[in-house]
Every structure is written in C-alpha cells, then in structure tokens.
Amino acid sequence: MNLHSSVVIHVDIDYFYAQVEEVLNPNLKDKPFGVQQGLNMVTCNYIARSFGIKKWRPVKECLEKCPDLVLVKGEDLSEYKKFSKRIAELLHEEFGSTERMGLDEHYMDITKLAEDKLALLTDEELTNIRFAGPFYPNEEAFSKCSCGCENRLMVGSQIAQNIRDKILNELKLTCSVGIAHNKLLAKLVGQMNKPNNQTVLAPIAAAEFMAELKEVRNIFGVGGKTAERIEELGIKSISDLQNCTFEKLRNYFTQETAVRLKEAALGIDNSVVRPSGKPKTVGLEHSCPPITIRSDVEKMFQDLLPQLVEHIENDARIPEGLKVTIRQYNREKKASFKETKQCVLLPSYFKHFDEKIKLSDHAHDLIMKSVMSTFDKIIGKEKFYINLVGLCFNKFRELKRGTSSIESFLKKRKSEGETSDDNDQSPPSKRQKIVNRNSIPANVDQSVWRDLPIELQQELMRSWQSSSTNDNSSDMIKSSTFASESSQGLKLKSNGNLKNVNTLYNHFNKK
DNA sequence: CCGGGGGCAT
DNA sequence: ATGCCCC
Ligand SMILES: Nc1ccn([C@H]2C[C@H](O)[C@@H](COP(=O)(O)OP(=O)(O)OP(=O)(O)O)O2)c(=O)n1
Ligand SMILES: [Mn+2]
Numbered sequence: 001m002n003l004h005s006s007v008v009i010h011v012d013i014d015y016f017y018a019q020v021e022e023v024l025n026p027n028l029k030d031k032p033f034g035v036q037q038g039l040n041m042v043t044c045n046y047i048a049r050s051f052g053i054k055k056w057r058p059v060k061e062c063l064e065k066c067p068d069l070v071l072v073k074g075e076d077l078s079e080y081k082k083f084s085k086r087i088a089e090l091l092h093e094e095f096g097s098t099e100r101m102g103l104d105e106h107y108m109d110i111t112k113l114a115e116d117k118l119a120l121l122t123d124e125e126l127t128n129i130r131f132a133g134p135f136y137p138n139e140e141a142f143s144k145c146s147c148g149c150e151n152r153l154m155v156g157s158q159i160a161q162n163i164r165d166k167i168l169n170e171l172k173l174t175c176s177v178g179i180a181h182n183k184l185l186a187k188l189v190g191q192m193n194k195p196n197n198q199t200v201l202a203p204i205a206a207a208e209f210m211a212e213l214k215e216v217r218n219i220f221g222v223g224g225k226t227a228e229r230i231e232e233l234g235i236k237s238i239s240d241l242q243n244c245t246f247e248k249l250r251n252y253f254t255q256e257t258a259v260r261l262k263e264a265a266l267g268i269d270n271s272v273v274r275p276s277g278k279p280k281t282v283g284l285e286h287s288c289p290p291i292t293i294r295s296d297v298e299k300m301f302q303d304l305l306p307q308l309v310e311h312i313e314n315d316a317r318i319p320e321g322l323k324v325t326i327r328q329y330n331r332e333k334k335a336s337f338k339e340t341k342q343c344v345l346l347p348s349y350f351k352h353f354d355e356k357i358k359l360s361d362h363a364h365d366l367i368m369k370s371v372m373s374t375f376d377k378i379i380g381k382e383k384f385y386i387n388l389v390g391l392c393f394n395k396f397r398e399l400k401r402g403t404s405s406i407e408s409f410l411k412k413r414k415s416e417g418e419t420s421d422d423n424d425q426s427p428p429s430k431r432q433k434i435v436n437r438n439s440i441p442a443n444v445d446q447s448v449w450r451d452l453p454i455e456l457q458q459e460l461m462r463s464w465q466s467s468s469t470n471d472n473s474s475d476m477i478k479s480s481t482f483a484s485e486s487s488q489g490l491k492l493k494s495n496g497n498l499k500n501v502n503t504l505y506n507h508f509n510k511k
Numbered sequence: 512c513c514g515g516g517g518g519c520a521t
Numbered sequence: 522a523t524g525c526c527c528c
Contacts, residue, residue, distance in 0.1 A: 016528090037514035058513085077515060102517070102528025223526050285515060336512070340522065390515090 003181070004149035004203040007156040008273060009108045010178040010186040011163060013087065014195035016104035017074050018045045020083045023172050032066050035074035038287065042074060046195055077103075086171055094166055095159065097275035107183055109273035114155040129154050132161035133198040136189055136209060141202035149203050153179060157200040164198060180206075184220055184269035188213065206267025211239040219264045229253075230261070241265035278315065278396070284308045285325060285390030292385060294372075297326075300389045301371050305364060308391050313356040319393035320345050322367070324374045327388035336387060343374045347397070 013019065017035040022028045022045065032051060034044030041062045043055050051066035062069055074080075084103040091098050091106055096113065098106040121129070131139065131154050142150040160177040167173050177198035178190025189201040189209065201209060210218075214237050217227050233252055235241050242265045249258035263269065284304050291297055301324075312319065325340045349363035359367070371391070 012528095040513060042514070056513095075514060081516095100517090100528095105528065221526065225525065279517070280519095281517070283516070287514065334512095338523090342522085388514095392517095 002147045003268070004145060004147050004152075006109060006111045006181050007114045007152050008180055008183050008186040009110050009156065009160055009163070010180075010183070010190045011091065011098075011106045011108070011167075011175050012177070012187075012190055012194075013104035013167075013173055013175045015043050015045050017080055018043050019173055020080050021072050021074070023083075024079065028070060028072075031070050032068055033070040033072070034062060036071045037073075037075050041069075041071065044069070083171065083173070087167065087173070090166060090170055091163065095163060099273050100276040105187075107186065107273045110156060110159055111152070113159060114152045117155050117159075118151055126151070129158075131200060132157040133200065134193050135200045135202065136192055137202065137205050141205050144202075144204050149181060153181070153200050153203075157198065160198045160200070164196075182267075182269040183271055183273060184264055185209070185267055187220065188218060207242065207265075210265055210267045211237075211242060213238055216241060216261075216265075219261070220269075221260065221264075226257075238265050278317065280396065281323075281392050281394045282308065282311050282315075282319075283323070283325075283390060283392030284311065285388055287327070287388040288386070290329060290385045290387050292383065294375075297375060297386055297389060298368070298372055301368060301375075301391065304389065304391045305367060305371070306359075308393060309357070309359055312393060313358065315357065315396075316399055317396040318345075318347055318350045318357060318399060319396050320347065321393070321395035322370070323390075323392040323394055324371055324378070325388070325390035325392065326375065326378060326384075326386050329385040329387060331385075338388070339378050341374045341378050343370045345370075345393075 018033060021035060022033070028045075030047070032045070032048035032053075034041045034048050034053070036042065036059055039058055039060070041053070041055075041057055041059050044053055044062075048062075048066060048069055051069075053062050053065050053069070059071065080103055087104070088098065088100065088106065091108065095108060095110065098108050100106055118126070129151070131142075135142070135157075142153065156179045160179050164175060164177055167175055174196035176190050176194040176196065178186040178188065178192075179198065179200040180186040180189050181201075181203050185201050185206055189199045192199040215227075216222050216230050216235070216238055217224075218238065222230070229252060230241070233244070233248060235244055241261060246258060246262055249261055252258075253261065284307055286300060286304065288300060291300070322343050322345050323340050324343060325338055327336050327338045329336050345367065349360055349367060350357055351360045352358070
C-alpha cells in the first residue's frame with residue numbers, strides 16, 4: 001500500500017453548457033459562442049476564448065472583446081442535466097462507478113481495472129506498452145519510481161483514452177482527463193492540456209507540479225475564505241505552504257485542516273473516490289426583479305412547484321421535506337442574503353401515475369399553503385424586497401422494497417465471489433476526512449467498506465477497538481447485506497456473530 | 512454581487 | 522439554519 005498504489009482518473013467535459021448547446025445546434029460550432037445566465041456569460045466555446053474572453057464575465061464585457069459573440073440563454077438547466085445523466089451512465093456502464101462533481105466532472109478509481117489489464121499482459125507486451133497522450137513533466141520521470149506506478153499509470157492513460165473516445169463517439173462531447181495516483185492530482189493535471197486531451201502525472205513530480213500551480217486556491221477545498229486566512233499568515237503560494245512549518249499552520253487552523261493543507265501542498269491526498277448515489281436534494285430556483293407583494297411571490301412558487309415535481313418523477317423516491325429559499329435585499333448592508341426554512345411534506349401528497357411520481361389531487365394547493373406560511377415565517381411583518389425564490393426537495397424516502405438498489409447490489413456482489421465490481425449507488429456518506437485509505441483495517445473488504453455510511457464506519461471501528469481488548473477474534477468482515485432504506489435491514493457478519501446495526505443506523509437517521 | 516444548481520460541517 | 526465548498 002505505497003504512496004502511488006492507486007490510479008485515479010478525473011474527467012471534465014470541456015465548456016460543458018456551451019458544448020451541449022453546440023450538439024443541440026451544430027450551427028454554433030464554428031462561431032464564437034457562449035451561454036448566458038442573467039447578465040453573465042457562464043461559459044463559452046474555445047473559439048470565443050481565443051478572443052480573450054474568460055468564463056464568468058459580464059456579457060457586456062464579453063461583447064466588447066468579441067462583438068460577434070453568439071449568446072444563448074442557459075438559465076434552464078434541464079438539457080444540461082440530461083446530458084450529464086447520459087455521461088454518468090456511459091461511464092458507469094463502461095468503466096465502473098464514479099464520484100460526481102457537479103454536472104460535468106467525474107472521479108474514477110481505476111486501480112483494479114488497471115491492475116487487471118496489466119495482469120493479462122505477457123512479458124513481451126509488458127515491455128512494449130506505451131503511454132497514451134501527454135505527460136507531466138516528461139516520460140523519463142515515470143521510470144524513476146520502481147513501485148510499479150509507471151505501468152499502472154501507463155495503462156491508466158490508455159483507459160483514459162478509451163473513455164475520451166467513448167464519450168466523443170457516443171455523445172459527441174470532448175473532455176479533458178487527468179490520470180494520477182490520487183484525486184487531487186488527477187483533477188489538477190487534467191487541466192494541463194485542455195481542451196480535448198489528457199495528461200498523466202509522474203508521481204515523483206507531484207510536489208514540483210503543485211508548486212508550479214502557485215495559487216493556494218488550486219487546492220481542492222480551499223475557497224475564498226480559507227485562501228484569505230492562509231494569506232493572513234503571509235503564505236502566498238503553494239510553495240510557501242510547502243516550506244512553512246506545520247506549527248505555523250496548526251496555530252491558525254484545526255489539526256485536520258493543517259494536515260490537509262500541508263499534505264495537499266506536497267501533492268499528497270489520501271481521500272477516497274466515493275461512488276455517488278442519487279442526489280440527496282433536488283431543487284429549483286428563479287431570480288427575479290425585486291418583488292414586494294406577497295401574491296407575486298406566491299405566483300413564483302406556483303410556477304416552481306410543478307417543475308420541481310417533474311424533476312423527481314422518475315426517481316423512485318419521494319421527498320418528506322421541502323426547503324423554502326428566498327433572497328432578500330438588505331439596504332443597510334447593501335447586499336442580498338439568502339434565508340431558508342424547512343417545511344414538512346406528507347407522503348400522501350404524492351401518487352404514481354404512468355410509473356411516474358405526480359402530485360396527488362389537492363397536493364399542489366396544500367403544499368403551496370405550507371410554502372407560503374413558511375414564507376411568512378421567514379419574512380415576519382417587515383416589508384420585503386425579494387429577488388430570488390427557490391424550492392428544494394429533501395429527506396428522500398425509498399419507495400420500493402426488496403429489489404431496491406443497495407440490497408441487490410451487495411447480494412449480487414456476493415454471488416460473484418471475490419471480484420469486486422462497482423455497480424450501484426452508494427448509501428449516504430459524509431465528507432471524506434475519516435475515510436482515508438490508510439485508516440481502514442487491512443483485512444476488511446475495502447470495496448464493501450468504502451460504500452458504508454461514515455457513521456457505520458466509525459461505529460464499527462469503535463466496536464472493533466473495544467472488542468479487541470476482551471476478545472481474541474479477528475476483525476474480518478465476512479459478508480454484509482444492506483436492505484432498502486425503508487426496511488433498514490443492515491446487518492454485518494463479524495466474528496461469526498451477526499451484528500444487527502439497525503438500531504444504530506436508525507439512531508443516526510433520526511438526527 | 513450576479514445563475515442555478517449541489518455537498519457537507521457546524 | 523447557516524456557512525463554506527464544489528461545479
Ligand atoms: N460557478 C459556476 C461554475 C460552473 N458552472 C457550470 C457551467 C459550466 O459549463 C459547467 C462546468 O464547469 P467547468 O468549471 O468545468 O467549466 P466548463 O466546463 O464550462 O469549461 P472548461 O472547458 O474550462 O472545463 O458548470 C456554473 O453554472 N456556475
Ligand atoms: Mn468542464
């Protein structure tokens with residue numbers, strides 16, 4: 001289990017919204033073209049970029065730089081979501097499960113796939129394999145490590161080429177792909193030869209690669225606020241971060257953050273690729289010119305609700321919660337702020353029709369009443385200037401039993417024996433953190449382990465620690481089954497004893 | 512401060 | 522419920 005033992009791929013579709021529009025309307029392909037949301041140009045094709053136009057600039061500024069820029073409105077994301085779904089399905093079918101980041105990016109852990117492909121090669125074939133695509137920094141750098149990463153990454157680069165070919169042939173979309181020994185580096189190195197290309201990183205060059213990126217904002221998880229705090233320490237670049245003492249970081253950040261920053265600066269990232277399940281929330285929002293009248297607000301929500309229901313009609317789940325969002329202009333602070341409030345949805349609000357989820361007969365009016373009373377609670381009695389309203393379904397419950405996702409997934413896996421084959425959605429999972437590769441007990445089946453909810457992982461670790469003091473049995477997990485969420489039948493066989501962790505899982509779900 | 516999403520920690 | 526992060 002050395003530092004370079006994994007192969008991670010990051011796929012990022014080029015100029016995503018704009019490229020989707022090009023597929024929908026090929027006339028746009030030979031023109032400078034961008035997608036507009038409100039007053040902003042969100043993204044544009046690379047012809048437009050050759051005029052010096054950057055993503056996320058005001059439309060006005062873009063038209064000054066390129067008067068011939070063609071613009072299409074992109075406030076409605078449904079087409080982009082459709083393509084996003086097709087991409088996810090294609091990747092999953094052909095190469096295994098993925099972790100989604102937004103609509104157009106996916107991480108994949110292809111370590112097993114690469115190792116399996118390597119194992120099939122003869123010695124002669126092994127000496128003749130070549131990298132696909134460009135590398136960082138150069139080909140020689142790969143041979144300086146003898147842990148086997150060179151061959152794994154070489155095969156990884158070939159798989160990356162296959163992925164790009166597949167996405168281009170099936171969906172007519174170009175993408176950029178990074179191949180590296182961890183997620184952090186895969187994502188960053190993939191940007192090197194954008195668009196429509198790929199880049200593989202030599203592990204020994206990781207720290208040097210990070211240093212050349214300069215800005216600490218390039219580190220995943222370091223946003224505006226964290227970057228500001230880092231700079232308060234006088235640290236202005238990733239190489240500053242590499243060279244500063246750990247204690248200096250530890251004084252301003254939590255232990256966890258300090259370690260993460262220090263490691264990331266050196267190109268070290270132990271976080272695991274975590275297959276995405278179905279979305280945990282599905283929302284819709286509309287911005288609008290300032291509204292001051294309650295009935296106008298109601299019209300906005302009236303409009304949103306049916307659209308939102310359409311978004312989940314094929315989901316096989318129903319939401320039990322609804323988050324109401326408004327954005328208000330605050331004249332004292334001269335700024336807009338979002339406020340939200342939860343309200344409860346009853347299962348009886350939904351019915352099936354044509355295999356699809358629809359609102360029951362009077363549910364629209366009932367939900368609207370909840371929404372508006374929730375709105376009143378947010379506003380109080382003050383006058384208001386609302387410039388955005390939003391609704392977001394959450395607290396989803398699975399409808400089907402028995403053959404539902406996770407149960408059938410693990411059962412199938414059992415019958416397939418040892419070959420761990422990623423296939424289905426993962427159960428709820430929390431942020432990375434504790435789920436480092438290195439912290440997982442060695443004799444645990446990792447392909448099963450990594451898909452467990454973090455709460456269960458933690459609870460199991462605790463139980464193993466305590467049981468090892470009064471018990472000489474090993475920690476081996478022999479098998480596990482996970483029934484659908486509605487029956488909550490998660491059981492883990494451990495030490496020959498069937499541990500029923502239902503109560504545990506229920507407990508965590510309540511809060 | 513502007514689009515329209517989504518995830519997770521607190 | 523809010524804040525920070527990601528796209
Ligand atoms: N703040 C943001 C960031 C991104 N997006 C959308 C528009 C992009 O098309 C899509 C993907 O984001 P990317 O950062 O990957 O940008 P692009 O794919 O458009 O361009 P690139 O070719 O640089 O990847 O997500 C958005 O709506 N709002
Ligand atoms: Mn992209």
